[in-house]
Amino acid sequence: MSVAAPGRYDPWADALSAAALLAIDPDGLKGAILRTLPGPARDAWLAAFKAMLPAATPMRRAPAHIDDERLLGGLDLAATLSAGRPVASRGLLSESDGGVVVLAMAERCSAATGARIAMALDAGEVAGRDDRHAARFMLIALEEGVEPDERAPDVLAERLAFALDLGSVRVSATAMLTQAQIATARADLARMRPADERTIESICTAAGAFGVVSARAALFTLRAARAAAALSGRGAVADEDLALAARLVLAPRARFAPSEQTPEPAPPPEQSADEDAGSAEQTEADAAAADRVVDAVQSALPAEFLAQFLEARAERRVEARARGAGAAAKSAKRGRPLGARAGTLRSGERLDLVATLRAAAPWQPLRRREATAASAALVLVRRGDFRIRRFVQRLESTIIVVVDASGSAALQRLAEAKGAVETLLADAYVTRARVALIAFRDVSAEMLLPPTRSLSRAKRALAELPGGGSTPLVAAIDAASVLAQSERAKGRTPLIVFLTDGRGNVGRDGATGRAQAEADALVSARGVRAANLAAVFIDTSPRMRPGASALAAEMGAAYAPLPFVEASAVANVVRANAPARR
């Protein structure tokens, strides 16, 4: 039996259980995300999963960059041309009806493709050209991201029951389930009585405790628990089933640990006021059941998943999602397609084949009549039919605000700096720029906020910023420079805004000492200039010092001494230096 023994958490056994549950209830659980680089663990899991499915189950592999025509079906252009009548082609999703779609490199999958697959998952069918085709499939999304924010589109993550991280899993020989066992479990599942109130309540309580708000997650947990019960040959959901389901479904979705003060008030168990007053004992038993589910989830969370880490991860996920829409093809001709226009094919231009055919199509009968009889071409395309793709690139800018929160910047100034940053944020809201926030104090520079457009999050991050300690200016310059270069790699225009007095006293090696720190800062500053990054240096020290202006000059930044850190003055300086918008 592959269900893990209670108390000891074995990720590989759990992963195999997930495969079995999927095989038992494909319609209810929809699929899984497998997060790992290609390797033996993934291959072993996929092989085990395939072995559990009925032999004839179709299993199709889809690349992340699959086009809509292939995904959903459409007009088969080649066949249409040769047959002289419309030939429809079925898409991969409907071809996989009743089977499995394996989406390779799901983290590269565009939000649009993700949305289409999600729609098909929801509807169980795809709309073809003429009619609808059934498409009830399971989706196994292979996530090969290395960075934490390289993830499958969130619309998919939301709609798949499981997310298995096989990155650090050790494959061990585990007894495989046979297809016969799965078939029996399927039959049992169909006969199983509906879940009782207590089960549903403990699921909802546990979901609330981990900040999992989506009703889909609670439903997946319930379905997974029922499938697990069927697998164990039980007629009803037992605690082990719930624990397994919660580990598999709720743990990957957890946004914070339950011990932490929850942002949304977690509903106390006695909230169900309609219950009889006499059932206090019952309530207690319910709470105990819910606690066991919570424990199960916690056991599945890796040790390093401390509360803050979870919080940070949730935020990153939000950001990764938000980024999806803006990310465009990273070619020399990037940007949003602006349709096609007539033109000639020069090097570097991209032919829009469909638009070209569209342009040529109405003239075909006429041209065929004019053409010499020898012409065997099926489509007669003239030079004037060529359509060239056009793109517009929206100049997106990212303002990276680096705030000095150290003791030397004086605590009362920190409040003023916060005010200035808020004004900048309000400005960014109007110009649709992204804002990132880096604060430095003590020994390190910390990214409080990855580039975002969400002002509510920016404001929260800023409010939580503490002050005091030494001034690790070097680390701050380096962090800002790395972030700015990665933003530029994504096709955005970064602008770094330093709000500091420029008096660093922590060197590159982390040791305190002003002389070494200032020398290191100059080196880092040169790096900024060498990378050709735009920067503004706002000197917040009460008296102008040559050191700060020299640092600014070294990084090629616009230097603005603003000893009073007025919010509007800071905003004006940044506005004056902001990248031009088109």
Next chain:
Amino acid sequence: MRAVFPFSAIVGQDDMKRALLIAAVDPGIGGVMVFGDRGTGKSTAVRALAALLPQMRATKGCVYHCDPDADAGACTDDCPSRAAKGAVKTELLPTPVVDLPLGATEDRVVGALDLEQALTRGEKRFEPGLLAKAHRGFLYIDEVNLLEDHLVDLLLDVAASGENVVEREGLSVRHPARFVLIGSGNPEEGELRPQLLDRFGLSVDVKTPTVLADRVAVVRQRDAFDRDPKVFVSAWTKKDGEVRERIVKARASRGDVSLPDEVVECASALCMKIGSDGLRGELTLIRAARAAAALEGAETVTTAHLRAVAIPSLQHRLRRNPLDDVGSAPRIERALAEMFDA
């Protein structure tokens, strides 16, 4: 045809349900924007409402399933109603719900040259897009804040004018496209431009229920539905029927609901008090109040109706400090309390 979760079985989310019903009674209200997390039943509610609406009579054979009464003569030249002499053949169709996928191209949305016809017969024909499909129904866009801005502009423009005008690739087509635009989005993932927001008629926030009993109820209902959709749907048929009845009656009586001057004054006073820009807020407020009154079967619009729809009609039209965490709803509530409770 897959079974659709019944509208009346949706637990809670009364604001969203009321806004959708108002839009169903008066499609001219200009769409509904729903803000909220994933898994809060947004798409379920939209689909459920469409499934519940009475079937519509449409011109048989018309690709735009045009309304034989309202669209007479307004449909395209291809419409059989143009050719037919005397009575037009009609058929009954369910109210369409069209999903607009995030990556939809402009071609797909507005329609384009029919490549098939062009290639095989050399005819220049228009292939209708999603806007045509959504005519007289609902166009649902999940995560409208992630949609390309130019597409949102286009959609709002068509939604407001009720007509899709296509001038491209040598085509010149105009066809009716009256639909209720329903957008949903999650404000954490980037905000919607204020000028777009203003063009949605109503705006509601949906939240995951915080009461355990409600969450349990949500899961229980959905689980019961998933296990046996047929039985579940038939158990709710009667309640859904009652809602349908209310919509049908409200549609018929909407025009007859009287609107006293003092209610209009009240609406204007409220809008001035909270400082909403432009007149769109007042107009929507009045329209929504009228629809709400019709839904209740009332003969006169009262300030109580006004109050009930004030927040969804106005909350997205207030100038606000983008950094202000407090939404606009409390401001409207305060203004309402000052006006009516004093």
